Amino acid sequence: MLVLLLLIWKNKFKWCVFSLCGNQSSAGGIIAFRYTDLVRATKSFSEKLGGGAFGSVYKGVLSDSKITIAVKKLDGASQGEKQFRAEVSSVGLIQHLNLVKLICFCCEGDHRLLVYEHMLNGSLDGHLFKKSYNAAFLSWSTRYQITLGVARGLSYLHQSCHKCIIHCDIKPENILVDSSYVPKVADFGLATFVGRDFSRILTSFRGTAGYIAREWLSGVPITPKIDVYSFGMVLLEIISGRRNSSAGTSHDASSSSSYKHDEFFPVQAINKLHSGDVRSLVDPQLHSDFSLEEVERVCKVACWCIQDSEFDRPMMGEIVRVLEGLREIDMPPMPRFLAAIMEQSGAATSM
CATH class of the missing domain: 1.10.510.10 (Transferase(Phosphotransferase) domain 1)
Known part of the structure; x- marks a missing residue:
């Protein structure tokens, strides 16, 4: 397997390109956002979509593309950190029609957030x-x-x-x-x-x-x-x-x-x-x-x-x-x- 990680600083974020080789190949980008960007995108986390053991999910909109997103805001506990790392290292590296797409993330200070495509019809x-x-x-x-x-x-x-x-x-x-x-x-x-x-x-x-x-x-x-x-x-x-x-x-x-x-x-x-x-x-x-x-x-x-x-x-x-x-x-x-x-x-x- 060849994993190519290209980090390019561009304005407010890093662009990461992952290339995977195997039975199927995929290439995609994961953007690292600043916390203030996601506060703005979610209108200060005002619309809650759901929650779980490690945090809550909020609806947001990316201002540049108008794409509706679901932002998972993890708590600061060690379990939240483990979940953050597990999700970025798994779903962040794969693309499939029947797997939710990770668009971007935030790892700034104590803040751990994961941003996914919003599913209109929920769970x-x-x-x-x-x-x-x-x-x-x-x-x-x-x-x-x-x-x-x-x-x-x-x-x-x-x-x-x-x-x-x-x-x-x-x-x-x-x-x-x-x-x-x-x-x-x-x-x-x-x-x-x-x-x-x-x-x-x-x-x-x-x-x-x-x-x-x-x-x-x-x-x-x-x-x-x-x-x-x-x-x-x-x-x-x-x-x-x-x-x-x-x-x-x-x-x-x-x-x-x-x-x-x-x-x-x-x-x-x-x-x-x-x-x-x-x-x-x-x-x-x-x-x-x-x-x-x-x-x-x-x-x-x-x-x-x-x-x-x-x-x-x-x-x-x-x-x-x-x-x-x-x-x-x-x-x-x-x-x-x-x-x-x-x-x-x-x-x-x-x-």
């Missing part, structure tokens, strides 16, 4: 779970294209970059959709890199409850298959249009005793898939306006993705081919974890 969770009154309802064809786009983005991260990039936090909140509902994987603050000479890496536990692969909880070195697991959980939520677990149900993936099988959607999904009744799993607001063949395909993929063993889960490149209709997929077995939930629920009912 996927807002549409699936109707988190705002103006959230658009997603048709099945739109949902299917979102699943395929996210799969392509993750396949690129895992298999086409110079180093494998594991996102580590795939969930609907980190999938943005543009004006045409093209999905963009976002928020690389927890991302980690694995050299092509290695198959796994030991990293501290992180991520979001409900989307975490169970092997990560045991402390073993991780592989890209943790993203595959999270992707499978997201697919089930895309099918149903609701969270996999109710608000009052625990997400402790280390123990099946904290789940009730009638409240945990993955249990219902694998049961209905095996009985040939995937139609009943689909978001009722779609009113039968969907492709049953595509629903079954997505459900099969999802249930393969959430298998207990990472070795039983497919790679993202394989998933892309299945979703594109270029490869058939077998019926997935019942994961042991889900079987344990059913068994414990049955035992509790008989008492």
